[in-house]
Amino acid sequence: MTAGRFKTRFAPSPTGLLHLGNVRTALFNHLLARGRGGAFLLRIEDTDAVRGHDRYAAALQEDLAWLGLAWDEGPDVGGPNGPYAQSQRGELYERYTRVLEARELAYPCFCSEHELKMERKAQLAAGRPPRYSGRCRLLSPAEIEARRARALPATLRFHVADGRTVEFEDGVRGAQRFQTTDIGDFVIRRSDGTPAFFFCNAVDDALMGVTLVVRGDDHLANTPRQILLLEALGLPVPTYAHIPLVVGADGAPLSKRTGSRSLAELRAAGYLPAAIDNYLARLGHTYEEPGLLSHAQLAARFDLARVHHSPARYDETQLLHWQREAVKTLSADAFWRWAGGETQALVPASAHDAFIAAVRPNVLFPVDVARWARVVFGDELALSSGAREAIADAGRSFFEAALPALEEGRASFAAVSGALKIRTGRSGKTLFKPLRAALTGELDGPEMAHLLPLIGYERARARLVRALAHTR
Ligand SMILES: Nc1ncnc2c1ncn2[C@@H]1O[C@H](COP(=O)(O)OP(=O)(O)OP(=O)(O)O)[C@@H](O)[C@H]1O
Known part of the structure; x- marks a missing residue:
């Protein structure tokens, strides 16, 4: 110990x-x-x-x-007080129940479930808290032997002396007091021979x-x-x-x-x-x-x-x-491992850091990361219903202007949106919403300034052409 x-x-x-x-x-x-x-x-x-x-x-x-x-102690790591699984400590519990028996503090109880239930019922009916009456404690050695000879199942009960107060200082709840009279003799070994939890x-x-x-x-x-x-x-x-x-x-x-x-x-x-x-x-x-x-x-x-x-x-x-x-x-390495296989397969090595920087503020789970990996690097872009609507609302002329603006600005979102602003006279939401919808298929997400360089000119162009088709 x-x-x-x-x-x-x-x-x-x-x-x-x-x-x-x-x-x-x-x-x-x-x-x-x-x-x-x-x-x-x-x-x-x-x-x-x-x-x-x-x-x-x-x-x-x-x-x-x-x-x-x-x-520090327990299964696998071991320690000086093992074994650490109770199923392997049966002999030890036996030894300690024998100590209680030898001190006449534990005794066999042959009361059946039915008898105990009736006892509890009677106590409750009399307005008393249910507790074991201690009936079997009064059995003589001969009576115990007779019951054993009949192979009656027996639990082992711990004898609780009446009239005491158990006090302890609980680390959260403060001073605690319990009367032993309310506790009654309790089972420490079940009738199947297994020791009781407490x-x-x-x-x-x-x-x-x-x-x-x-x-x-x-x-x-x-x-x-x-x-x-x-x-x-x-x-x-x-x-x-x-x-x-x-x-x-x-x-x-x-x-x-x-x-x-x-x-x-x-x-x-x-x-x-x-x-x-x-x-x-x-x-x-x-x-x-x-x-x-x-x-x-x-x-x-x-x-x-x-x-x-x-x-x-x-x-x-x-x-x-x-x-x-x-x-x-999360460190870049940890982020990468956490993001999982689909993202790892989709994102080229050269884009790792930029991709993480772009999507990190917008993700909570690996599924979110994978979704952005598909949005950025996937060949087939799925358009949300909101994105479809925004594209349709912007109309054909918007995307006809967007293609040369992309040509001009290439993968710089500031340059592309600047050129598009000049070409269409639009600014703010009316400019950014349809552009984001066409390039990402979504109305919200990571900053476009981070996403566009990752999407790249070729993919962006294909997406604008497709958006144009959606306006027909
Ligand atoms: N909902 C809970 N909130 C806080 N602690 C709990 C909760 N449920 C169990 N515990 C505590 O977890 C510890 C381990 O308990 P154990 O694994 O034996 O679970 P349990 O008490 O059988 O709970 P469960 O009802 O989940 O089976 C105990 O200290 C128990 O008090």
Whole structure:
């Protein structure tokens, strides 16, 4: 067991792809570890009998690595407290349940689901909060043996002494108090022999030397139970910080079960790690700095005291804002890789830098870049309906004048539009709109002064001839 060093962790259950809710929890833990020179640990919580664990465990590691949330201990990288997948730690949990049994703090419970349900119903009807009555704790050794002889399924329950108060200082929510009388004896091993989530989770945090647990406030009610377990086992109790969940537009928490948009999906669409990083670090947490920050800067300024106390609402407009900021900062090489195969195939090497400079302010995703690559370098220019209309409105005489103006100005947009202004007497929108429509097929886009040299004289000429044909 390592002690002392500041250590946070992310402990997902690999039951689906990570969404922005769980990713933000991972990020907050990572920022805290990096900001305080501590360690960040990744643990895979795969004890429940759900299929697909391996696939999702691999996917979540890929996601975290892509986002730059490298773990100092965990799968692949190893560390002194492994193994880091709970499915490989069964013996350890057994050992700690035996400790509780030996201390007479855990006992087998043979109550059936039906019996428990009836008990809860009766308690609720009597206006009391439902909790296990502790009935099986009173069984004598002989009665226990008799039930075992009948092969009755049994869970293992942890005995919670009545009349105590569990107190802890939550890193976000401040002082917390829970009465043990409200908790009741709870299950630490299911009847199929698998250990319960909060048992393994608490034991692992202690054994792995985690000093700060930052997790969603969906876990708040587990915390007093986990503190009681760790105290009973004589294991160190970490500090806890419960952060409000990220909710969707409908106000419901993002969840794997409800098919919230996954990080993998956002990555495939071309969202950049810096955009996600900056968006999530500010989702329910305040930074003074308005601009894009590096991960190290985000970490240095992260503070649990600035985590908001109400649920954070996922807002795609904000995410797009950070995406725009992140696109601005991509190096030419990174931009090129991000832009993808279609753009790489269309844009000649000699035009790389000029093309990036031209389109960068107008693109958010690789599909946008590819669209401009087709507009500039494609042979077949598609005309939007707006562009068709603008060309028709400008009329035949406009394009008859545009051809010699192009001849004169060649690939300089200032020269071409200047010559066209003289020839047609038009200026402003009435000049630029049909010209852009004919040359790009669109009414908006990157500056024509940047685009025309890339489109080049030959292609531009063909496009004006085609526009002329459209005016007939
Ligand atoms: N919507 C959310 N917002 C913020 N944190 C979340 C959200 N959903 C889950 N978490 C947190 O992510 C961490 C990892 O959780 P885990 O992968 O086990 O997901 P989960 O709790 O099973 O969620 P899900 O509902 O998506 O299955 C936990 O600390 C959990 O509190």
